[in-house]
Amino acid sequence: MRIPRPAFPPRLGPEGEGRARKAVIALTVVVALALAASVEYFPERLSLQEGQVSPRDLEALRTVDFIDWDRTIERRQQAAAAIQPVYRLSPAALEEARGAAVRAFDAVIAARQAAGVSPDERLAQAKRELRMALPDDVVAAALQAEAVRLEEARTAALRAVGQVMSEGVRREDLDRARMRVQSLIRGQPLNPEAARFAEAAATQAVRPTLLVEEAETARLRRRAMDTLEPVQVRVLRGEIVVRRGEVVTKTHLLKLQALGLTNTPLALDRLAGMLLLSAMLVAVTAVYLRQYHPDIWQQDRTLILLGALGLVFVVVGRVVVTRVNPYLMPMAAAPMLMAILLRARLALFVASVLAFFAGAAAGNDFHLGIVTLVGSLAGIFAVRRVQHRIDLAYAGLKVGIANAGVIIALRLVDQFPLYPDMLFDTFSGMANGFLAGLVALGTLPILENLFGLVTPIKLLELADPSHPLLRRLQLEAPGTYHHSIMVGNLAEAAAEVIGGHSLLVRVGTYYHDVGKLRRPVFFAENQIGVENPHDKMSPSLSALTVVAHVRDGLQLAREYGLPPAIVDFIAQHHGTSLITYFYHQALQRTDGRVEEESYRYDGPRPQTREVAVLMLADAAEAAVRSLAHPSPDRIEQQVRRIIRDKLEDGQLDECDLTFRDLDRIAQAFTRILTGIFHPRVEYPEVEGELPKRRRPDGSVGHKLAKQSGR
Numbered sequence: 001m002r003i004p005r006p007a008f009p010p011r012l013g014p015e016g017e018g019r020a021r022k023a024v025i026a027l028t029v030v031v032a033l034a035l036a037a038s039v040e041y042f043p044e045r046l047s048l049q050e051g052q053v054s055p056r057d058l059e060a061l062r063t064v065d066f067i068d069w070d071r072t073i074e075r076r077q078q079a080a081a082a083i084q085p086v087y088r089l090s091p092a093a094l095e096e097a098r099g100a101a102v103r104a105f106d107a108v109i110a111a112r113q114a115a116g117v118s119p120d121e122r123l124a125q126a127k128r129e130l131r132m133a134l135p136d137d138v139v140a141a142a143l144q145a146e147a148v149r150l151e152e153a154r155t156a157a158l159r160a161v162g163q164v165m166s167e168g169v170r171r172e173d174l175d176r177a178r179m180r181v182q183s184l185i186r187g188q189p190l191n192p193e194a195a196r197f198a199e200a201a202a203t204q205a206v207r208p209t210l211l212v213e214e215a216e217t218a219r220l221r222r223r224a225m226d227t228l229e230p231v232q233v234r235v236l237r238g239e240i241v242v243r244r245g246e247v248v249t250k251t252h253l254l255k256l257q258a259l260g261l262t263n264t265p266l267a268l269d270r271l272a273g274m275l276l277l278s279a280m281l282v283a284v285t286a287v288y289l290r291q292y293h294p295d296i297w298q299q300d301r302t303l304i305l306l307g308a309l310g311l312v313f314v315v316v317g318r319v320v321v322t323r324v325n326p327y328l329m330p331m332a333a334a335p336m337l338m339a340i341l342l343r344a345r346l347a348l349f350v351a352s353v354l355a356f357f358a359g360a361a362a363g364n365d366f367h368l369g370i371v372t373l374v375g376s377l378a379g380i381f382a383v384r385r386v387q388h389r390i391d392l393a394y395a396g397l398k399v400g401i402a403n404a405g406v407i408i409a410l411r412l413v414d415q416f417p418l419y420p421d422m423l424f425d426t427f428s429g430m431a432n433g434f435l436a437g438l439v440a441l442g443t444l445p446i447l448e449n450l451f452g453l454v455t456p457i458k459l460l461e462l463a464d465p466s467h468p469l470l471r472r473l474q475l476e477a478p479g480t481y482h483h484s485i486m487v488g489n490l491a492e493a494a495a496e497v498i499g500g501h502s503l504l505v506r507v508g509t510y511y512h513d514v515g516k517l518r519r520p521v522f523f524a525e526n527q528i529g530v531e532n533p534h535d536k537m538s539p540s541l542s543a544l545t546v547v548a549h550v551r552d553g554l555q556l557a558r559e560y561g562l563p564p565a566i567v568d569f570i571a572q573h574h575g576t577s578l579i580t581y582f583y584h585q586a587l588q589r590t591d592g593r594v595e596e597e598s599y600r601y602d603g604p605r606p607q608t609r610e611v612a613v614l615m616l617a618d619a620a621e622a623a624v625r626s627l628a629h630p631s632p633d634r635i636e637q638q639v640r641r642i643i644r645d646k647l648e649d650g651q652l653d654e655c656d657l658t659f660r661d662l663d664r665i666a667q668a669f670t671r672i673l674t675g676i677f678h679p680r681v682e683y684p685e686v687e688g689e690l691p692k693r694r695r696p697d698g699s700v701g702h703k704l705a706k707q708s709g710r
Helices: 014-038 069-081 091-113 119-130 136-144 147-166 171-186 192-205 214-227 250-259 268-292 300-323 333-341 344-361 366-382 391-413 418-451 456-463 468-476 478-497 502-511 539-559 564-572 580-590 609-625 632-648 659-676
Strands: 064-067 087-089 210-212 232-235 240-242 692-694 700-702
Touching: 014 268, 014 300, 014 344, 064 250, 069 214, 091 119, 091 136, 091 147, 091 192, 119 136, 136 192, 147 171, 147 192, 171 192, 232 250, 240 250, 268 344, 300 333, 300 344, 300 418, 333 344, 333 366, 333 391, 333 418, 344 366, 366 391, 366 418, 391 418, 456 502, 468 478, 468 502, 478 502, 478 609, 478 659, 502 564, 502 609, 539 564, 539 580, 564 609, 609 632, 609 659, 632 659
Parallel strands: none
Antiparallel strands: 064 232, 087 210, 692 700
């Protein structure tokens, strides 16, 4: 019997795997943020319950405002109860009451006039026609009264019912209205039997004429509840919330919880709310990244960086908020780091998200959210042009000033006392800014190394000629160094015209040929006054030696700790290009029997437009330098030929350069190279003694006849 193979689900493709990884990252961030905003971090600090005796004096270390929801609900219920019901007069109720009274008298009169029936049958007939519950003795007595007396009683009953009900009768006043009807009827000179029946029938006929408008009443009560502001309770810094030996009340617990001094069990409703809020914010951030920063969206490591920064600062912020002072929370450090590591525009968006979440996590303290947002914006603008790491500390000072300004404004609006609360909070806000700068200063190199990112600060440090590796290049391979500087200027200009990262291109170009340090004399730019070793080598061995400079460069990059972004320039700047010179030599020596792959670089091809710009600049500079008589037209032709050859060879297939980019690059290369290799004027040699001239001080010197021209 053949056992069927188990059916496995189809494997996800690269795109599906990418979506799955992003979903895992998003879910992890959502859960982590929700737990960070909900879980108690220091459960051992203090545990009190209502009715217990406080073991010590508990002092408020900071001023805090919170909403007493129990008192708020109680006051709102009182406000709603104070709203009287809205009544509507019902004319139909009066007509119904009169009709009921008339029918009662008609029933008695009709039964009284019935002939050939016994008194019991008359009573039964009257009760059937009455349509209201009246005592038998009252009905029987009315049947004995004369018809004219019954008519008099009916008139009195209708008059009393109309008078009382026309004034308006509410349901709660119904008994009082009936008693008044009885009183009005008794005041009339009526037959006793007929009067008793009139009182009973009229009392039964009376009904409410003022009906409650339920919808309008509910609307007014809701408005009264909504317009009542929540009960704000302020605990001042230095206030003794509960004294030693005092019985802890619910009010004490609310104050202690607001100060973060008590342990509160994990509330499932709060956790659920934070999960929902985190999911919404993460989803909005994901949509924003995918729409406006697709390159960042494609990189999982940057997504992890964003989530990790947000999570760490939420945890730190919650500790500071609940244990020290909320305005000491250095939340601005996260957007500052994002502005430096990634982009300022992304940092602006993340700052607003973090500010909103920080306010929500701190118990809906949106004053704190405003301070966080303003400080973060100030930090982002302060780090736009940082060139040295110490500039981050100065940026922190600017954040502190912004924090202080907005705290003073909010405290003035809240009418806080100047001393000590406003001064203490303002000082905390300024210290917060300085702390944010220090945190960014200390964290930046860690994040650079951990996530392999390069910042403008790091690039400027790498561009310093005193960098050990560049210093070696200057001393051991000066030709390569100066070639790298020239190509760097060329590539930087091209990167700028296509909107690339020009600083990264320039610095990457400085290091792209560091592998030539292993064998500098094997490369033409360093063969000054020495014999060319390739003259004594086979083409294949020469090609292997040239190809090895990429591998040697990668080894040096690891030794000197160069970031991955710079390593890419070393590994990819030749792609899989053909080493044309030695390949043609081999063809000539072997009658065309040469394996082309042996004369190609190992790759990979350029993966980014920045590395592709370097590849083109490197090749264009070498090609133009080889021209015997460079002219602007010949330079442009040579540049465009190099770009066309690289394109046809497939070296640009894996980067996102467009044909428009290539045209702009060609124009930039031509402009720069024409300025470098323009024809020079030869100065003539002057035969004989140079003519002398007299200087202003009277001395005599040679007069140099300078021939100039272009």
